Amino acid sequence: MPPSPLDILQSVFGYTQFRGPQQAIVDQLIEGGDALVLMPTGGGKSLCYQIPALVRQGTGIVVSPLIALMQDQVDALREAGVSAAYLNSSLRAEDQREVERRLLAGELNLLYVAPERLLTSRFLGLLESTEVALFAIDEAHCVSQWGHDFRPEYRELAVLHQRFPQIPRIALTATADQRTRDEIVERLALQDARQFVSSFDRPNIRYQVGLRHNARRQLMEFLERHRGETGIVYALSRRKVDETATWLMEAGIEALPYHAGLDAATRNANQRRFLREDGVVMVATVAFGMGIDKPDVRFVAHLDLPRSMEGYYQETGRAGRDGLPSDAWMIYGLSDVVTMSQMIAQSESADERKRVERQKLEAQLAYAETTQCRRELLLAAFGESFHGPCGHCDNCIEPPKTWDATVPAQKALSAVYRSGQRFGSGHVISILRGEDSTRMSDLGHDRLSTFGIGADMDEKQWRSVFRQLLAMGLLEADAEGFGTLRLSKASREVLVGNRPVRLREDATPARATRKRRRDSQLVTGGSLGVEAYEQPLWDELRKLRTQLAKQHGVPPYVIFHDATLLAMLRALPSNEAELSSISGVGEAKLKRYGRDFLAVINASE
Numbered sequence: 001m002p003p004s005p006l007d008i009l010q011s012v013f014g015y016t017q018f019r020g021p022q023q024a025i026v027d028q029l030i031e032g033g034d035a036l037v038l039m040p041t042g043g044g045k046s047l048c049y050q051i052p053a054l055v056r057q058g059t060g061i062v063v064s065p066l067i068a069l070m071q072d073q074v075d076a077l078r079e080a081g082v083s084a085a086y087l088n089s090s091l092r093a094e095d096q097r098e099v100e101r102r103l104l105a106g107e108l109n110l111l112y113v114a115p116e117r118l119l120t121s122r123f124l125g126l127l128e129s130t131e132v133a134l135f136a137i138d139e140a141h142c143v144s145q146w147g148h149d150f151r152p153e154y155r156e157l158a159v160l161h162q163r164f165p166q167i168p169r170i171a172l173t174a175t176a177d178q179r180t181r182d183e184i185v186e187r188l189a190l191q192d193a194r195q196f197v198s199s200f201d202r203p204n205i206r207y208q209v210g211l212r213h214n215a216r217r218q219l220m221e222f223l224e225r226h227r228g229e230t231g232i233v234y235a236l237s238r239r240k241v242d243e244t245a246t247w248l249m250e251a252g253i254e255a256l257p258y259h260a261g262l263d264a265a266t267r268n269a270n271q272r273r274f275l276r277e278d279g280v281v282m283v284a285t286v287a288f289g290m291g292i293d294k295p296d297v298r299f300v301a302h303l304d305l306p307r308s309m310e311g312y313y314q315e316t317g318r319a320g321r322d323g324l325p326s327d328a329w330m331i332y333g334l335s336d337v338v339t340m341s342q343m344i345a346q347s348e349s350a351d352e353r354k355r356v357e358r359q360k361l362e363a364q365l366a367y368a369e370t371t372q373c374r375r376e377l378l379l380a381a382f383g384e385s386f387h388g389p390c391g392h393c394d395n396c397i398e399p400p401k402t403w404d405a406t407v408p409a410q411k412a413l414s415a416v417y418r419s420g421q422r423f424g425s426g427h428v429i430s431i432l433r434g435e436d437s438t439r440m441s442d443l444g445h446d447r448l449s450t451f452g453i454g455a456d457m458d459e460k461q462w463r464s465v466f467r468q469l470l471a472m473g474l475l476e477a478d479a480e481g482f483g484t485l486r487l488s489k490a491s492r493e494v495l496v497g498n499r500p501v502r503l504r505e506d507a508t509p510a511r512a513t514r515k516r517r518r519d520s521q522l523v524t525g526g527s528l529g530v531e532a533y534e535q536p537l538w539d540e541l542r543k544l545r546t547q548l549a550k551q552h553g554v555p556p557y558v559i560f561h562d563a564t565l566l567a568m569l570r571a572l573p574s575n576e577a578e579l580s581s582i583s584g585v586g587e588a589k590l591k592r593y594g595r596d597f598l599a600v601i602n603a604s605e
Contacts, residue, residue, distance in 0.1 A: 005030070005051050012054070012080050014564075014586035019044055021196045025170070026051050029134055034169045034193035036140075036184060040200050041174040041317035042295070046073065049136035049170050053110050054082065058131030059103060060110045063118055064138045065151055068271055070112040072293045075554040077110060081588030086112040087123075104130050115153040124163060132167050135160050140171035143187045144180040154187070161189040169193070175314040178383055200313070200382045204320045205328050207374045207393040209367075211464075211506055212331040215303055216247065222301060222329050223253060223281070226527055230274070231299035233283045234315060236339070240303065245283040258284035276555045278546060289315060294555065295322035296562040298527055301329045305336035307344075308360035309367060309381035322563040324528050332368055334425060334467040337361070341477040362473065369471035371400050371504050405503040406494070408457065408465050409474065413491050415450040416475065419443075421486040425466040428485065429459055460506075468503045528562065534569055537604040541565045544600050548593060559593065560584055572601055 005026045009015050018026070021037075022044055028035050029052035039045045053060025064070045070086040077084035085099045085108055102108050103126065117123055142151040160169060171188055173180075185191060210218070219233070233248075235241045238259040248255035254277075256270040274282045275294055282288060286306075300319045306312040312330075320326030344357045367377045373388025373396050380386070389396035415428050430437070431445050434452025445451060454462060466485070469475040476488045493499035530538050542556075542565065549556040564584035573579040576594050580587075585594075 002055050005055060008051050008054050009047070011587045012082060013047065014080075014580075014582075014584045014589065016583065018047075020198050022048055025196050026055075028194055029168050029170055030055050032166075032168050034190055035171070036181070036190050036193045036195045037170060037172045037198075038176055038181065038196070038200075039172070039174060039198040040202055041314075042202070042204075042321035042323060043174070043198055045138075045172045045174070048172065049134060050077070050082070050110060052168075053133045053136075056133035058133035059106070059108045060133045060136060061118070061127065062110060062112045062136045062138060063115050063157065064112050065115065065142055065154075066139075067114075068275065069138075069293055070114075072275065072555065072558070074110075074112060076293075076558045079552070079554060079558050079589065079592075080586050082109050083107060084110040084112070087117055088112075088114055100126060106131060115151065115157060119153060119156050119159065124159070127164070132164065135164070135167060135169045137169065137171040137188065139173060140184050140188070141173040141176045141180050144176070144183040158187060158189045174317055175310055177310060177381060180310075200379055200384055201375060201386065202317060202320065203390075203392065204323050205316060205326050205392075207316070207328045207378070209330045209332070209374070209394060212303070212333045215331060218331055219244075219301065219303065220251065222299075222327075223248075226299050226327070228279045229298040229527060230279060230294065230296055231281050231301065232289065232297060232315075232318060233281060233301045233303065234286065234306075235283065236285070236304035236336070238285060241283050241285055244303070248281060248283065253281055254279055255281045255283055258282055258288040260285065260287045276549065278542060278556055286311065286315065289318055292318055293321075294318075295557050296324075297321065297326065298324075299327040299329060301327075303331060305330075305332040305340065305361075305368060306364055307340055307357065309363050309378065310360070312364060312367075313378060313381070322557075322561045324563055324566065327527070330368070334463055334470075337365055337467070337470055337477060338424065362471075365467075365471040366473075369468050369504065371395060371402055401505040402502045403505055404500065405465060405468075406497075406501045408454065408462075409469060409494055409501040409503075410497075411450065411454050412462070412465055412469060413474065413487060413495055415448070415454075416485050417487055417495075418448050418450050419445055422484055424484055425463065429454075429462040429466070432462060433457075433459065464506045465503065469501075472501075474501070528566060530566075530569070537601070538565070538569055540600050540604065541568060541597065544596060548596065560589070560597075568597060568601060573598065574602065 005023070009018065020043065025035055025037055025048040029049065037045060037048055049060060049062065067088045067090050070088060074084045074086050085102065087096060087099050091099070103111055113123070137157055143154040144150060169190070171184055171190060176184065212218070233244060235244055238261045241257050241259050245255045245257035256273060258267055258270050270282070274280045297319045300316045302315070306315065316328035319328060340361050341358070344354055344361065347354065349357070363381060367374065370377055373390050374393040375390040376386050376388050391397070411432060412428070415431050419428060419431060430440065431448060431451055432454030434455050436446060440446045466475065470477065473488055474490055474494055475485050477485060494501055545556045545559045545565065548559050561584055564582060567582045571578070571582060573582065575598070576590060579585055579594050579598060580590050
């Protein structure tokens with residue numbers, strides 16, 4: 001009689017109980033049913049197919065889009081005592097043949113494969129010659145043309161239902177709005193699948209958004225709170241990535257660049273270091289991140305406004321996969337909106353896709369400018385109702401001040417209209433402030449009734465007004481991508497006095513200080529609540545984990561997550577029985593590493 005799912009959860013993975021809908025999903029697959037699973041990053045999606053694959057007869061086939069993700073998953077499974085392998089282009093021909101032999105011999109519990117390889121007639125023929133326990137389609141949002149990670153080959157995976165109708169399938173993703181969910185169901189023929197939609201809320205992540213006024217100083221002040229910790233810094237352009245990574249390295253922070261302009265060898269080497277070393281900061285474009293399985297990323301920082309809430313959610317979701325406190329930090333400016341609008345307009349996408357992308361950008365800007373609880377807007381983007389305050393975003397922790405901006409808004413909208421809706425915010429602000437110039441007189445704008453009516457406000461204040469009017473949908477950036485502004489359908493209500501406008505006061509930038517924190521204050525684990533007296537043992541536990549990881553050729557988190565080390569730090573187990581009760585310590589890892597970690601803990605006492 002095969003072991004029960006709970007037995008496997010405890011003995012192999014070291015967890016005492018299932019979380020959320022995991023148990024129901026596992027049962028659905030074991031009984032032969034299909035499932036569509038939407039679960040936030042860090043929610044435990046992998047266990048939902050790994051455990052059924054260990055219970056059912058045959059090999060679980062996992063479709064995964066990235067080589068790095070396959071390797072990490074397989075490393076973690078092998079460390080837990082599971083027979084797992086992957087097939088991808090990183091293997092030599094003889095190694096690929098050995099994996100295929102083990103598959104046909106029924107020696108594998110799980111096999112990870114890229115969609116391109118799975119769809120070949122040769123591999124489908126292999127599957128027909130072996131016993132398959134289930135098919136798991138990871139990162140299923142890649143099937144959607146509306147998503148930010150569209151992979152055309154994912155659309156052909158419906159062949160699994162056609163060729164193997166009796167084998168259960170599970171499609172999983174952490175990021176999918178209703179449009180994307182519908183497309184996953186349609187394209188993968190999952191109309192009869194049971195859907196499991198978990199809350200998208202990530203309560204361990206603190207969201208913070210601010211205006212960009214001195215990006216380098218702002219970023220450094222943020223990174224000081226995470227000294228020695230792993231994180232990701234996203235920037236819009238390749239040039240900005242390179243410059244930021246270089247500057248951070250010069251400032252003594254272990255930073256690496258990642259973008260599509262780097263050669264494949266450099267990208268792979270940098271990604272490998274990020275995954276296998278502690279304390280590395282990856283500076284990257286959105287080309288980096290999908291499928292990154294590193295649980296101890298303590299922060300994700302954005303130096304520019306992302307293009308959509310879906311992308312922002314997935315990128316910030318790479319922080320705190322282990323459930324420990326983490327930060328999602330972002331700075332942005334009005335120029336981001338103009339740049340993004342130009343990128344959308346100048347793309348070769350169809351008009352319908354451009355319209356959808358503009359709507360997504362507007363929703364992202366509204367999120368950045370909101371005075372509401374940020375979780376309310378973030379979760380609403382995925383159709384989830386949440387009523388704040390959450391107590392864990394900047395707006396809830398320190399509610400922003402607002403002011404009655406009805407009259408300035410009317411002035412701004414009027415100036416846009418009277419200048420012909422053909423100019424960007426810079427020129428319209430010059431009109432409002434009454435700034436004389438040759439161009440102003442040549443255009444005749446110094447004779448407009450709006451010329452000079454906003455001289456009581458400086459340029460910075462006006463930029464704030466225009467940025468927020470865009471966020472509220474009271475102005476629109478032109479579709480052709482020249483940065484010009486035009487009125488929206490909602491503008492008239494403001495102009496005729498039927499709609500009041502309240503805007504948030506921009507926070508005054510803190511004065512720079514030359515006073516540096518002493519090295520003794522820059523402790524690792526500070527964001528996790530590690531106290532000063534616990535620091536020596538915390539450092540020793542991490543040091544041992546790193547040594548063992550190098551010996552076994554795996555990333556440190558494959559040995560134990562930060563959450564498991566933190567539990568050791570607090571519980572101070574004195575023997576193997578006590579150590580085995582800690583979440584994340586399964587039988588194989590207890591046998592392999594238990595004595596080493598107990599020796600460090602006992603020595604500290």
